[in-house]
Amino acid sequence: MLDLTFDAPKPRVISGATGDWEMVIGMEVHAQVASKAKLFSGASTEFGAEPNSNVSFVDAAMPGMLPVINEFCVEQAVRTGLGLKAKINLKSAFDRKNYFYPDLPQGYQISQLYEPIVGEGEVIVWMGEGVARRVRIERIHIEQDAGKSIHDMDPHMSFVDLNRTGVALMEIVSRPDIRGPEEAAAYVTKLRQILRYLGTCDGNMQNGNLRADVNVSVCRPGDYERYRESGDFSHLGTRCEIKNMNSMRFIQQAIEFEARRQIAILEDGGEVVQETRLFDPDRGETRSMRSKEEAHDYRYFPDPDLLPLEIEQEWVDAIRDSLPELPDEKKARFIAEFGLSDYDASVLTADVESAAYFEDVARGRDGKLAANWVINELFGRLKKDGHDITRSPVSPGQLGGIIDLIRKGDISGKIAKELFEIVYTEGGDPARIVEERGMKQVTDAGAIEAAVDEVIAANPAQVEKARDNPKLAGWFVGQVMKATGGKANPKAVNEIVRKKLDL
Amino acid sequence: MPIDAKTAAHVARLARIRVEEERLPALAEEFSAILGFIEQLNEVDVEGVEPMVSVSPMRLKRRPDVVTDGSMPEKILANAPDAREGFFAVPKVVE
Numbered sequence: 001m002l003d004l005t006f007d008a009p010k011p012r013v014i015s016g017a018t019g020d021w022e023m024v025i026g027m028e029v030h031a032q033v034a035s036k037a038k039l040f041s042g043a044s045t046e047f048g049a050e051p052n053s054n055v056s057f058v059d060a061a062m063p064g065m066l067p068v069i070n071e072f073c074v075e076q077a078v079r080t081g082l083g084l085k086a087k088i089n090l091k092s093a094f095d096r097k098n099y100f101y102p103d104l105p106q107g108y109q110i111s112q113l114y115e116p117i118v119g120e121g122e123v124i125v126w127m128g129e130g131v132a133r134r135v136r137i138e139r140i141h142i143e144q145d146a147g148k149s150i151h152d153m154d155p156h157m158s159f160v161d162l163n164r165t166g167v168a169l170m171e172i173v174s175r176p177d178i179r180g181p182e183e184a185a186a187y188v189t190k191l192r193q194i195l196r197y198l199g200t201c202d203g204n205m206q207n208g209n210l211r212a213d214v215n216v217s218v219c220r221p222g223d224y225e226r227y228r229e230s231g232d233f234s235h236l237g238t239r240c241e242i243k244n245m246n247s248m249r250f251i252q253q254a255i256e257f258e259a260r261r262q263i264a265i266l267e268d269g270g271e272v273v274q275e276t277r278l279f280d281p282d283r284g285e286t287r288s289m290r291s292k293e294e295a296h297d298y299r300y301f302p303d304p305d306l307l308p309l310e311i312e313q314e315w316v317d318a319i320r321d322s323l324p325e326l327p328d329e330k331k332a333r334f335i336a337e338f339g340l341s342d343y344d345a346s347v348l349t350a351d352v353e354s355a356a357y358f359e360d361v362a363r364g365r366d367g368k369l370a371a372n373w374v375i376n377e378l379f380g381r382l383k384k385d386g387h388d389i390t391r392s393p394v395s396p397g398q399l400g401g402i403i404d405l406i407r408k409g410d411i412s413g414k415i416a417k418e419l420f421e422i423v424y425t426e427g428g429d430p431a432r433i434v435e436e437r438g439m440k441q442v443t444d445a446g447a448i449e450a451a452v453d454e455v456i457a458a459n460p461a462q463v464e465k466a467r468d469n470p471k472l473a474g475w476f477v478g479q480v481m482k483a484t485g486g487k488a489n490p491k492a493v494n495e496i497v498r499k500k501l502d503l
Numbered sequence: 504m505p506i507d508a509k510t511a512a513h514v515a516r517l518a519r520i521r522v523e524e525e526r527l528p529a530l531a532e533e534f535s536a537i538l539g540f541i542e543q544l545n546e547v548d549v550e551g552v553e554p555m556v557s558v559s560p561m562r563l564k565r566r567p568d569v570v571t572d573g574s575m576p577e578k579i580l581a582n583a584p585d586a587r588e589g590f591f592a593v594p595k596v597v598e
Binding site: 043051052055057069151154162299302310 | 557568576591592594595597
């Protein structure tokens with residue numbers, strides 16, 4: 001069983017003119033299900049298609065069209081729920097959320113208000129070694145995405161593309177357990193990591209496949225603890241909801257701005273008005289979305305076109321059995337099995353591909369050495385080229401080969417880096433390259449002694465100085481390494497230099 | 504639950520149906536009558552009775568995750584009062 005003992009991080013405190021304030025944050029994350037077809041129609045979900053080409057008559061809300069649910073999308077919601085250790089509701093139901101907007105042809109969004117498919121779960125958000133926030137998940141429900149309105153193509157018109165209309169979303173709703181901007185970003189990062197491990201959402205924030213609504217309020221120190229003890233929300237301040245953010249940086253900026261805005265209002269003796277706000281990244285501020293106010297009356301009711309969604313426990317169990325190893329478990333195993341540091345294990349388990357690559361390299365080798373090479377050399381080099389691990393020109397087998405050559409003493413660390421660069425840019429079998437290009441380390445004591453003798457003979461003045469200042473031995477080692485093209489074993493050279501100079 | 508003219512105006516606005524001011528009291532009265540009629544149902548004791556969602560015992564129909572539809576933008580846009588460059592064109596929506 002996974003050992004999950006940790007301390008809670010300190011909440012973010014802002015000192016105001018009238019004393020300290022704390023923030024309380026809850027999030028609604030919309031994650032697009034990684035399905036090929038839409039939630040209730042057979043149209044494609046592919047990103048970047050020609051406008052209005054991924055649209056069926058169901059999505060366009062033509063009269064007489066009826067929704068038929070995509071079973072794969074249901075499965076992904078269940079899978080996500082299981083990944084968040086949440087309760088799965090064998091019976092859930094769909095409701096209509098009614099509002100008018102040009103990119104919503106039905107005039108309502110099919111969602112699950114009263115009976116969501118997934119109930120309470122949790123996400124552990126690590127903020128450092130042994131420090132984590134347990135964020136409670138309230139629910140996950142399935143719903144349709146809306147279309148896309150483009151406002152900047154024409155001065156007088158808005159353009160509407162329905163390709164996104166009807167794509168399946170999972171709305172993951174947290175409790176107000178997040179206590180600062182950094183925690184909020186870390187929460188989204190962790191959620192994204194889990195979704196990507198599960199394969200239920202690709203987590204592409206740039207394309208809008210993962211976006212967050214953030215509820216922010218402020219309170220005095222102690223109020224939050226009173227809320228947690230009693231469950232009584234009146235201990236917390238009035239919240240504002242910042243809509244639709246798809247960048248970790250914007251999420252943090254928006255929360256910071258919003259909390260300070262609310263504190264300023266309260267310290268002036270004013271009252272925070274509960275409302276929906278929009279973050280403007282250019283100005284770094286949030287502003288009221290007045291257009292949403294009137295529309296807040298969504299008049300939800302059960303969708304008469306859809307029967308309740310009933311699933312079987314056996315099906316849920318089968319999905320549970322197919323779950324992959326999740327990030328926290330993988331990280332704990334890497335620490336235990338390969339002796340990695342908490343930090344290295346976190347870096348290597350950030351995504352499934354990196355973790356799998358590392359395991360391939362580390363299998364049967366020194367785990368720490370493998371971690372060093374993967375993180376420092378390979379990740380560093382890939383980053384320079386803007387590649388991710390899936391596009392690494394060096395295979396785990398090749399990197400493992402380089403590590404084997406170091407372990408055998410065939411090459412020095414310095415030569416290994418040169419070898420890595422050759423394998424990275426030219427490819428090939430590391431052992432063969434070392435052989436063919438004469439990169440093998442010289443461990444033969446006789447050859448090294450000869451090289452040392454030569455350097456000593458050529459530098460009598462330095463020899464004199466070194467007898468007074470033993471630190472100069474390093475200079476001789478350097479000269480010998482230079483003379484041997486870096487191929488001499490530095491440890492052997494050092495020993496021989498010291499012996500010859502009587503140090 | 505009696506509905507007043509103000510509530511009737513709100514409901515009409517939410518439904519995007521224009522109702523002239525002088526018609527609101529009559530509309531409110533109709534709403535009240537309809538709700539009153541439906542409220543009679545509250546007299547029935549349904550404690551412990553599962554809501555019936557369908558007259559025949561059916562399971563929600565499902566379909567596999569296969570793309571079977573779409574690729575007909577001209578048909579989708581055929582009824583649009585205005586379309587440009589493949590998009591629906593609507594009066595500017597300001598946020």
